[in-house]
Amino acid sequence: AVLNDGLRSQVSAALKEGQITPTELCQRCLALIKSTKFLNAYITVAEESALKQAEESEERYRRGQPLGILDGVPIAVKDNFNTAGIETTCASNMLKGYISPYNATVVQKLLDQGAVLLGKTNLDEFAMGSGSTDGVFGPVRNPWSYSKQYKEKSVPKSHSEDEESNWVITGGSSGGSAAAVSSFTCFAALGSDTGGSTRNPAAHCGVVGLKPTYGLISRHGLIPLVNSMDVPGILTRCVDDAAILLGSLAGHDPKDSTTVQDDFKPFELPNLTDVSKLSIGIPKEYNAPGLSSEIVALWLKAADLFKNAGAKVVEVSLPHTRYSIVCYHVLCTAEVASNMARFDGLEYGHRSDKKDSTESMYAATRREGFNDVVRGRILSGNYFLLKQNYEKYFVKAQKVRRLIANDFVEVFRSGVDILLTPTTLSDAAPYTEFIQEDNRTRSAQDDVLTQAANMAGLPAISVPTALSEKGLPVGLQFIGRSFQEKQLLTVAKWFEKQVQFPMIQLEEVKRHDSGVFQHQKSASFS
Amino acid sequence: QKVSVEVLDHLERLALVDFRDSEGVERLQKAIQFADQLHEVNTDGVEPMDSVLEDRCLYLREDDVTEGNCTKDLLENAREKVEEYFVAPPGNIPLPNLEE
Numbered sequence: 001a002v003l004n005d006g007l008r009s010q011v012s013a014a015l016k017e018g019q020i021t022p023t024e025l026c027q028r029c030l031a032l033i034k035s036t037k038f039l040n041a042y043i044t045v046a047e048e049s050a051l052k053q054a055e056e057s058e059e060r061y062r063r064g065q066p067l068g069i070l071d072g073v074p075i076a077v078k079d080n081f082n083t084a085g086i087e088t089t090c091a092s093n094m095l096k097g098y099i100s101p102y103n104a105t106v107v108q109k110l111l112d113q114g115a116v117l118l119g120k121t122n123l124d125e126f127a128m129g130s131g132s133t134d135g136v137f138g139p140v141r142n143p144w145s146y147s148k149q150y151k152e153k154s155v156p157k158s159h160s161e162d163e164e165s166n167w168v169i170t171g172g173s174s175g176g177s178a179a180a181v182s183s184f185t186c187f188a189a190l191g192s193d194t195g196g197s198t199r200n201p202a203a204h205c206g207v208v209g210l211k212p213t214y215g216l217i218s219r220h221g222l223i224p225l226v227n228s229m230d231v232p233g234i235l236t237r238c239v240d241d242a243a244i245l246l247g248s249l250a251g252h253d254p255k256d257s258t259t260v261q262d263d264f265k266p267f268e269l270p271n272l273t274d275v276s277k278l279s280i281g282i283p284k285e286y287n288a289p290g291l292s293s294e295i296v297a298l299w300l301k302a303a304d305l306f307k308n309a310g311a312k313v314v315e316v317s318l319p320h321t322r323y324s325i326v327c328y329h330v331l332c333t334a335e336v337a338s339n340m341a342r343f344d345g346l347e348y349g350h351r352s353d354k355k356d357s358t359e360s361m362y363a364a365t366r367r368e369g370f371n372d373v374v375r376g377r378i379l380s381g382n383y384f385l386l387k388q389n390y391e392k393y394f395v396k397a398q399k400v401r402r403l404i405a406n407d408f409v410e411v412f413r414s415g416v417d418i419l420l421t422p423t424t425l426s427d428a429a430p431y432t433e434f435i436q437e438d439n440r441t442r443s444a445q446d447d448v449l450t451q452a453a454n455m456a457g458l459p460a461i462s463v464p465t466a467l468s469e470k471g472l473p474v475g476l477q478f479i480g481r482s483f484q485e486k487q488l489l490t491v492a493k494w495f496e497k498q499v500q501f502p503m504i505q506l507e508e509v510k511r512h513d514s515g516v517f518q519h520q521k522s523a524s525f526s
Numbered sequence: 527q528k529v530s531v532e533v534l535d536h537l538e539r540l541a542l543v544d545f546r547d548s549e550g551v552e553r554l555q556k557a558i559q560f561a562d563q564l565h566e567v568n569t570d571g572v573e574p575m576d577s578v579l580e581d582r583c584l585y586l587r588e589d590d591v592t593e594g595n596c597t598k599d600l601l602e603n604a605r606e607k608v609e610e611y612f613v614a615p616p617g618n619i620p621l622p623n624l625e626e
Contacts, residue, residue, distance in 0.1 A: 101599035101600065228577050258584075333557065337540075337541065344542075345605070346612045347603065347604050348604060349603070356616075357615055357619035358616065359619065361614070366542055367543060367544035370543065372549070375543040375545045375550070376557070378543050382537050386533070386536070386540075393564065396564050398575050399569035399573070403567065440553075457578030
């Protein structure tokens with residue numbers, strides 16, 4: 001049962017004791033990636049370099065000198081992080097074939113600790129979307145679509161119509177990373193989070209999704225969407241693993257001047273037994289329109305869990321919550337308009353054959369390279385930044401941003417330690433249903449519960465909580481104070497232990513990896 | 527309030543995404559309509575927020591050269607180049623207006 005192990009408790013120990021070698025582990029993961037290809041979670045599988053890294057790791061273990069707990073551990077990285085020598089596409093025609101000359105800081109940090117980079121995962125084009133359905137390499141399929149739990153609950157209309165049309169989305173935009181972790185092809189994956197892009201797919205795929213405080217983890221090498229909100233995200237199968245990844249990634253980076261200079265000390269999560277000193281806030285505005293009654297029930301049940309364990313649970317108010325999506329819409333498109341300006345075909349990426357003039361070449365390159373979602377946001381962003389609109393839209397949105405951030409400051413000042421909210425409005429939708437609305441509508445709907453944390457720069461984590469009536473994962477979100485990840489993760493770990501979220505029963509995986517799964521066990525660790 | 531053709535042409539010159547067709551215009555109109563909801567919020571006396579880290583001093587490093595000499599790597603990804611130059615088509619030629 002190696003592939004479904006947690007890092008700290010099992011895999012690292014297994015590697016150290018020689019129960020499994022890094023190359024064996026790497027090969028198993030690569031084989032699993034092949035057999036789960038239909039999920040479309042990976043854009044690029046770096047087989048050769050991964051095996052080489054695994055061999056080097058093995059050599060270190062042989063000498064008794066592993067670099068640390070991540071040495072030899074297979075990981076995946078969202079395809080909007082630069083990786084030297086490996087194609088980085090952002091799921092866009094604009095960067096198809098682009099081989100970066102450098103590693104993003106977070107990638108470099110993982111490699112420096114001996115992690116094995118299996119490949120780059122699929123996403124919505126340039127991380128714009130909430131379904132991982134709008135990239136040029138096609139949509140990502142949620143592994144739970146193929147789970148026993150989902151299949152048992154779904155009623156196929158006809159024999160031929162079952163799996164092919166019933167599959168559900170992963171959520172987005174880090175859907176590939178979430179699917180990769182969820183289907184056991186890697187132990188952890190990097191995502192990015194600007195409006196919820198790590199937490200949303202984490203909730204839909206039944207994995208842990210951590211959005212760190214803005215400024216804690218370097219964005220150097222993460223192809224930017226919204227510079228003032230983007231953060232690298234961490235996806236793992238349990239909260240302890242997220243803490244390990246955080247420990248290896250956080251800290252000031254001279255190459256990213258928006259990282260804080262405070263000393264960061266990696267931490268181990270205590271096993272919290274007494275929650276009586278904790279104050280949990282339940283923001284009433286997060287009972288948003290469209291929130292499924294199923295999720296409301298789970299949310300209330302979770303609140304009761306804390307209450308019954310002795311914690312103080314209070315209703316709080318974040319009055320400007322409902323404006324966060326509109327505010328995001330303006331700020332995001334404005335920053336996108338600026339960030340996407342670098343893609344002109346001259347220095348890298350796609351270049352159109354049009355030669356009449358620089359500007360017509362730029363325009364054709366960008367029309368050919370970007371999908372409609374990206375182009376639409378660039379155009380809108382430029383509109384909001386026009387001199388006649390600047391005060392009315394951009395500055396106005398910046399003011400609303402302060403109001404949203406202040407809402408959180410007030411609540412935390414009143415004594416609340418952690419906020420408990422749903423992560424998504426419902427469980428994952430079937431793909432055929434999801435694509436009936438356009439990207440902007442979907443994003444506006446789906447980001448409602450996650451976006452405000454990005455506005456305020458706060459750390460937030462989605463923890464798999466329970467299965468829906470359809471047999472699909474539902475996650476709940478905890479939002480903490482700035483730079484208080486230790487407290488946030490400690491509470492999340494306690495919650496994870498209480499809910500005992502079931503492990504996915506993937507028949508394809510079982511078939512391929514027979515003998516490795518000796519028994520089914522819950523995904524939580526004690 | 528519809529976006530005028532002048533504004534659209536101006537926007538295209540700024541954005542360079544060739545999105546002045548009916549679909550592009552419709553998207554833009556919808557985006558503006560959506561953004562107009564912002565005006566419901568009272569922001570009197572509120573300062574705009576550039577960054578959540580506004581209370582901190584931005585890190586400035588020493589003005590020393592620490593890396594570079596990677597011309598070859600940087601040129602690797604360009605499609606059209608001559609020696610150490612990126613080659614662009616002729617500039618200063620304005621884009622045609624929508625009506626043209």
